[in-house]
Amino acid sequence: MSTQVEKFRYDDDIVRKFVGATLLWGAVAMLVGVIIALQLAFPAANLGLPYTTFGRLRPLHTNAAIFAFAGNAIFAAIYYSSQRLLKARMFNDKLSKAHFWGWQAIIVSAALTLPLGITQSREYAELEWPIDLAIAVVWVLFAINFFGTIAKRRERHIYVAIWFYIATIITVAILHIFNNIWIPAGLTKSYSVYAGVQDAFMQWWYGHNAVAFFLTTPFLGLMYYYLPKAANRPVFSYRLSILHFWSLVFIYIWAGPHHLHYTALPEWASTLGMVFSVMLWMPSWGGMINGLLTLRGAWNKVARDPVLKFFVVGITFYGMSTFEGPLLSIKSVNSLSHYTDWTIAHVHSGALGWNGFMTFGMVYWLAPRIFQTKELYSKKLAEAHFWLGTIGILFYIVAIYAAGVTQGLMWRAFDESGRLAYPNFVETVTEIIPMYWVRVGGGLMYFAGMLVAAFNVFMTWKNRPETYDVPVIEAPALGEDTGPEHAPEPELAKAGGMLPSAYKIAYFAEAKWHRIWERKAFKFTVWVTVSVAVASLFEIIPTFLIKSNVPTIASVQPYEPLELYGRDIYIAEGCYNCHSQMVRPFRAETERYGEYSKPGEFVYDHPFQWGSRRIGPDLHRIGGKYSHMWHVRHMRNPREVVDMSIMPPYAHMFDDDIDYGVIQPRVDVMAMLGVPYGEAINSAEDMARQQAEQIRQEIIAEGGPDLKNKDIIALIAYLQRLGTDIFKAPPEGDGSTESPTAAAVTH
């Protein structure tokens, strides 16, 4: 043997850091979750402060749960397992540290800016542009560190967990960059370059695949490493795990058939997209079964080991959520589930069951190893956490499934005379308040379990040795030389002379190429990148760039400068967290809200505000529905006009003055994005002042207070404009030939 044996050490310090951060931010994310759950059941918990309303805290909860809790857990998992699977210390300790502290700084800045109402309002991508840039930089540092480690590895075969990590790093980078293309209009404000339908399309391409590549693939990598370790046996079928990987990478990107239905794709391609979506059931369940069968013959261990208990329940929830996902993408199911709590229940069975429990299993397995104590501080506490968490999840999701289906059915119910059975939206809210209380209980249990875990790990840490033992590992280096095993001669060729072309065919047929490919990290990475990027582009191009897909409506005009400012208030307050702006073409919706929404109505909406959950009613046709005074009273105290409303009051809008100085730059950015602003390009501020004065007079005429230059005026200007353009006559002389009726939608 000529290969040299090398000695090295693993860096577990970085793992200890990420585990600590996981527990800290997990507790914060879940605490905020419990608070906002309480706010829905008990609106006074909004505290009457601008910073603590549901609309501002809900993005804080989702971002903390995904990027702080799950994010740090992923990094802990990757830093511990990659070094061991690749038999190499991380590429560069400074990069590891920069990654850790950079990520924590991003989390802190998110926790500060979101309650201040600094947001892009695009779900799970709310953070404003300076933080987006920081995320990109830190992610690149992480990628360099990770691929550098692969480059100096001492294990030739790249284990499947590493494949899942590679897919995560590459895809998250692509998603983050393409979903965050904006033009800044100040340090804390930017406008998406995409508008309306295209913005929605881009955002949910991101949202859909963020679930796939931030909450699924890295946790599968985690599963394929930590489950065999904890069970002390190899995964049931390694080949199934490879199939699992490629089917996720190839199929997930195509899995949203709704992304294809409205494109110029022909029927057969659309159908194939749906087939892919249903096909996703198979690898997902294959993965779940692969995980569970790893424990065959070891079920007695599961009864004794809390780590395995967490893994078994976590993997089972993976199976449940991946069964439910495709189910929810079936149109007839979606028509009932969309905008209801069904989605919330689905998300939480995934987040609490799959992401949470896999994280806890990993942390309990890691703690005695990274803190070098023989045992976890208390196995009993871990058992208690397991039961608290499991029962907490069940309370949470059962109640919220019931709430979702109940509300969905109430929205679409008609009485015998053919009218809406529950015309008053708030009736459908009060009906599910008891279930909201059950959720608070379930969430509290899960949160309590989180605290028990933090305590248990803290006590384990306290028992650590004075100095950590850092054992020296030895492994043979990988030679530079690729050798015969890298360019293997086909078996067929050995049998006798072959023509070069026949040789090539035999080479291909025996699939030696794939074997080489599996070992070549960079080729492998390039292929993952290509498959993800190309699939995304093919999917996006038809709906995204081709003009004919968004029919234009002649009467739809840009927002007036004051309305634009009001819209920014709507965005900052996170109104989209509870109100959709998308009336679907169902009779139950047009009866309740008015004319259904047309794609051409949103062409100036940078960003779109369609929302994903109706905790309150849809607002797309709110314009002109009520008087100014109704809005004044409603915003000041919602219960004054809607008895039993759970909306928080917005008193600060009556104190804060309109910042006229920012309006012109914002209009200019909009104009830069192609919004035809005309004269407002030079006189946005004057126009805004005029409109504000007009609305002020109208409110006084309706017997209201004098609200000169208050934010509420701008918000009312926006709300009164919403969804009204389609009923107006198109402006004269714009050369348009379309008819001025409400149905003037051209294709």
Added chain:
Amino acid sequence: MGLSGIMGKAGLEVYAEVGLVIFLIVFAAVVWNTFRKSRKGEMEEAGRIPLDDFVPVHDRTGTSSDDDEVTS
């Protein structure tokens, strides 16, 4: 004409269909290659990698090694 106008006239729709077909073929090739009988042993060996990841020097040799020799 803006970017969307140019893209709209470029006739890119067909790329999506071709892409879909290529993906299906590559995917089928990967599945076939992974599940060939001749690769069973190699695959089982690869599946054991996580269990073989921690081999401290002193456990292997019975003596503790010299720290100075450590390369990272």
